[in-house]
Amino acid sequence: MLRVLADPLRARIVTLLAEEALCTCHLVEETGARQTNVSNHLRVLRHAGLVEAEPSGRFTYYRLRPDALDAVAVWLGDLAATARAVQGEGRRRPCT
Amino acid sequence: MLRVLADPLRARIVTLLAEEALCTCHLVEETGARQTNVSNHLRVLRHAGLVEAEPSGRFTYYRLRPDALDAVAVWLGDLAATARAVQGEGRRRPCT
DNA sequence: ATAACGTATCAGCCTATGGTGATGTCAGTA
DNA sequence: TACTGACATCACCATAGGCTGATACGTTAT
Numbered sequence: 001m002l003r004v005l006a007d008p009l010r011a012r013i014v015t016l017l018a019e020e021a022l023c024t025c026h027l028v029e030e031t032g033a034r035q036t037n038v039s040n041h042l043r044v045l046r047h048a049g050l051v052e053a054e055p056s057g058r059f060t061y062y063r064l065r066p067d068a069l070d071a072v073a074v075w076l077g078d079l080a081a082t083a084r085a086v087q088g089e090g091r092r093r094p095c096t
Numbered sequence: 097m098l099r100v101l102a103d104p105l106r107a108r109i110v111t112l113l114a115e116e117a118l119c120t121c122h123l124v125e126e127t128g129a130r131q132t133n134v135s136n137h138l139r140v141l142r143h144a145g146l147v148e149a150e151p152s153g154r155f156t157y158y159r160l161r162p163d164a165l166d167a168v169a170v171w172l173g174d175l176a177a178t179a180r181a182v183q184g185e186g187r188r189r190p191c192t
Numbered sequence: 193a194t195a196a197c198g199t200a201t202c203a204g205c206c207t208a209t210g211g212t213g214a215t216g217t218c219a220g221t222a
Numbered sequence: 223t224a225c226t227g228a229c230a231t232c233a234c235c236a237t238a239g240g241c242t243g244a245t246a247c248g249t250t251a252t
Contacts, residue, residue, distance in 0.1 A: 006102035007210075018179040021188055024229060037211060039230055058219045058228050059191045063183065066176035073172035080162035080169065083114040087159065092117055095155045095198085103240075120199060133241060135200055154198050154249040191228085194252085201246075209238085216231070222224085 001072055004048040009033055010041050017051065017064040024060055097168055100144040105129055106137050113147060113160040120156055 005011060009031060016022060016030055027038050042062060045051040050068045054061045101107055108127055112118060118126075123134050138158060141147040146164045150157045 002098060002107065003102040006099040009210085011098065015175065018175045018182070020182055023191055025191060026189060034212070035229075036213075036231090040210080043230080055219095055229095060229065061188065064175075064179040066179045066183075069172050069176035069179070073169045073176065076165050076169035076172070079111065079114045079160075080165035083160040083162045083165070086114070086116055087162075092157065093122060095119055095121055105240085130242070131199075132201090132243075136240080139200080151199095151248095156199065196249100196251080198249085199247085202244090203242100205240105205242085207238105207240085210236090212233100212235085214232085214234105217229085219226105219228085221226080 001048060004044055004050060007041070010045060013041060013045065014050065014064065017062055021061050021063040023062065097144060100140055100146060103137070106141060109137060109141065110146065110160065113158055117157050117159040119158065
């Protein structure tokens with residue numbers, strides 16, 4: 001999942017889709033990437049459940065799925081929280 | 097930053113360090129990876145500001161920096177939030 | 193002083209994966 | 223029906239980046 005978000009072009013697509021639903025042609029002009037490239041990345045995002053496709057005539061609108069993003073946001077937040085808690089205790093495993 | 101977290105071994109190291117400060121030898125046995133490999137990944141994590149090194153004698157303890165994780169957690173959370181808000185409005189950019 | 197140990201660095205290999213071009217498919221249109 | 227335009231799929235290429243072995247460095251122990 002993080003691996004999916006890690007690609008710069010995919011990250012750009014995700015931020016664009018966060019602000020409004022867009023179809024492939026919009027994403028192509030916004031990013032400047034080739035249509036083939038955008039389409040490939042959209043497939044990856046779809047399979048990861050980060051994005052939803054809604055065909056409308058010969059266009060295909062894409063919309064971000066907030067739940068997927070929230071999941072990883074929470075996961076990272078919890079990690080940070082437990083790290084903070086543990087570091088207060090200052091326990092340390094001995095070496096060898 | 098996301099790219100740094102995207103590697104499976106690095107993600108494992110980060111989750112381990114979230115629970116307690118560990119030195120390289122611990123990370124080596126926990127992950128099963130070679131020492132060289134772990135050390136290389138630790139360097140990447142250091143340069144990304146995700147992790148802090150604290151040399152102690154001939155050992156080096158590593159500790160997670162919660163702020164760095166929080167930053168990306170917040171970023172993803174905001175993205176999800178704005179997506180939710182926008183989708184309520186239902187506005188949609190026209191094609192061509 | 194020398195040996196042993198924990199760790200870091202570097203160069204090279206090799207695989208995973210992003211970019212591209214050719215092509216297929218389906219919906220609207222003349 | 224034939225054509226165009228939006229989008230998807232596939233196969234190929236090239237590069238980025240992870241893994242490894244050799245090695246260097248600093249610290250502790252003998």
